[in-house]
Amino acid sequence: MKENMPKSPTKGGVQSVEVGMVLLKALAASGGHASLNELAETVGMHPAKVHRYLVSLVQSGFVERTAHGRYDLGPYVLEFSTAYLSRLDPTTIANSMIEDMWARTKEGVILTVWGSSGTTVIRWFQSRRPISVGIRPGTTFSTLMSASGRVFLAHLTQELTRPIVEQELKALEKSSDPRAPKSWQEVEAISEETRNQGLGQVAGHSVEGVSALAAPIFDYRGELVLTLALFGFKSSFDISRDGANAKLLTDTASEISKQLGYLPGTH
Amino acid sequence: MKENMPKSPTKGGVQSVEVGMVLLKALAASGGHASLNELAETVGMHPAKVHRYLVSLVQSGFVERTAHGRYDLGPYVLEFSTAYLSRLDPTTIANSMIEDMWARTKEGVILTVWGSSGTTVIRWFQSRRPISVGIRPGTTFSTLMSASGRVFLAHLTQELTRPIVEQELKALEKSSDPRAPKSWQEVEAISEETRNQGLGQVAGHSVEGVSALAAPIFDYRGELVLTLALFGFKSSFDISRDGANAKLLTDTASEISKQLGYLPGTH
Known part of the structure; x- marks a missing residue:
């Protein structure tokens, strides 16, 4: 932290503000309950000077003085965050x-929400290959037979998805497609497989001849707030779990989740 | 906001820090994309002076300059929050x-987690009435027949609660208690009622002669991270949804959720 302490302000800036923010960061990094001396040590400043900054940070509500003269992030931080x-x-x-x-x-890229x-498709980036599928914003996909739908099936509550899934099961009753689920048991198997794999996967299910992979985006x-899918010709699209498409998709979806404040492993 | 601008620093403080924090709050309140002039107007300072503060706030990562010279909270705020x-x-x-x-x-107060x-009881505050129930930290309650358990049943995923509920249904099979659920259909009715009421409620179910109300605490x-329950003698405990016990419990649980950063209505 010491090396972060501004010796002189950024050109055209206000040095005290920069020192104040370094202190705030040091408090955030301390996990709470730092003493004045520990903070002074961390930022390499005299405790008396650190104390003056803390007085003003406490005044702002960003910092609070806790028991035994220790310091932590303050009551305003909750509202702010x-x-x-x-x-x-x-x-x-x-x-x-x-x-x-x-x-x-x-390949083509599709962004969907649960409407x-x-x-429901909200964004569609056309494939660079000469593939034509009748997709546009507002198009809805099958929950059971599309890669994006399967991601929603796997991560939303049953309460939310049940009405749609029931309709689809009814419609699939007479389907001759051997890949079409016919019972809730089969639906749950698809849901569990998708959750375990971390990706929704279909090989020519929803649109004949089109394969797709879809990944969840969490806030x-x-x-689950969005799903991101890649799709292409069944004959050329690499659908494997460890292939380049899966990696590109997973990396991008994870990065978007991270920018939405998702902390993996805490859910 | 103008009235919040410090004219002189808090005694023993650093005025620039206080000004910097007022600007940060103004940016947070603006919802992003404030222009320099809008910010100067909001805080009642000359734009050139505001600009100097922004330079240092940008340097700290708490603020960023976006398109068209507008300002928003910066990349460090995500990590911080x-x-x-x-x-x-x-x-x-x-x-x-x-x-x-x-x-x-x-009445008595009980705090439980889903273990x-x-x-599972983690904290127990004894009743001021001469009521004696064999409860201590580590005690587990029925999911179906206790107020706290019903709150977990109503808000956790079925995936989490199912193994425990299945055991309990088996144990209740031979129960002569007319209040004991005997089927998954009855379990789901309890779950839905609890969710709709916002409170778990039992009148002498779990411990004979003891009534209880329980409320969820969300992060x-x-x-759902904790449940908070009030319990007392069946003969004297007010179990009604609009009674004093229900109000005290709901108010306290809501306030704890709020302090954990829960935003009602967004979930």
């Missing part, structure tokens, strides 16, 4: 990151 | 708030 996290917009963040992913693949009619509450 | 929220300890926060609730009631054996991710 929740307000900040709740205004992060998944779609905006995803859009800006998907451009980069799209540039690195020849009132189930899996800071650990809730 | 998620780290802060994830280190809020539900048990510590609940303990400090329950003391106050306990002082305002004659590997189901609903910033909207996850």
Whole structure:
């Protein structure tokens, strides 16, 4: 931390503000309950000087003095943090990151949300290959037979997905497609497999001849807010779990989740 | 906001730090994308002076300059906010708030978590009435027949609760208690009723002659982390949904959730 302490302010800036923010970061990193002397040690400043800064940080509500003269982040930080996290917009963040992913693949990219009619396309980046599928924003996909739908099936509550899944099961009753699930037991097997794999996967199920992989995007509450899918010709699309498509997709989806404040492993 | 601008620093403080924090708060309140002039207007300072502060706040990572010369909270805020929220300890926060609730009631208070054996007591505040129940930290309650258990049943995933509930259903098979559920259908009815009421409620079910109400405590991710229960003699305990016990319990549980960063209505 010492090397972070500004010796002189950034050109055109205010040095005291920079010192104050370094102290705030040191407090955040301390995990709470740092003493004045520990903080002074960490930032390499005299305790009396650190104390003056803390007085003003306490005044702002960003810091509080706890029992036994220790310091922690203060009451305003809760409001600040929740307000900040709740205004992060998944779609905006995803859009800006998907451009980069799209540039690195020849396949098509689809972003979906869970709408009132189930899996709903909100963004579609056309494939660089001459593949034509009738997809546009607003198109809905099958929950059971599309890669994106399967991700929602696997991560949303049954309460949310049940009405749509029931309709689909009814519609699939007479289907001759051997891949179509016919019972809730089969639906649950698909859900569990998708959850275990971390990816939804279909080989030509939803649209004949089109294969797809889809990954979940979670927000800071650990809730599934979007799914990101790659799709291409069944004959040329690498659908394997350890292939380049799966890696590109997983890396991008994880990075978007991270930017939404998702902490993996805490959910 | 103007009235918040410090004219002189807090005694023994550093004025620039206080000004910097007022600017940071103004940015947080703006919802992002404030222009320099808008910010200067909000805090009642000359734009050139505001600019100097922003230079240093940008340097710290708390602020960033976005497109078209606008300002928003910066890249470090995500790390700062998620780290802060994830280190809020539900048990510590609940303990400090329950003391106050306990002082305002004659009933007993119980704090439970969902442990590997189901609903598990972690804190027990004895009743001021001469009621004696064999409860201590580590005691587990029925998921189906206790107020606390019903709250977990209503808010946790079926995946989590199912193994315990299956055991309990088996044990209740031969029960002559007409209140004991005998099927998954009855279990789901209890779960739904508890969710709709916002409170778990039992009148002498779990421990004969003891009635209880329990409320959920959620964290910033909207996850149920604790349940808080009030319990007392069946003959004297007010179990009604709009009674004083229900209100005291709901108010306390909501306040603890709020301090854990829970934003009602977003989940």
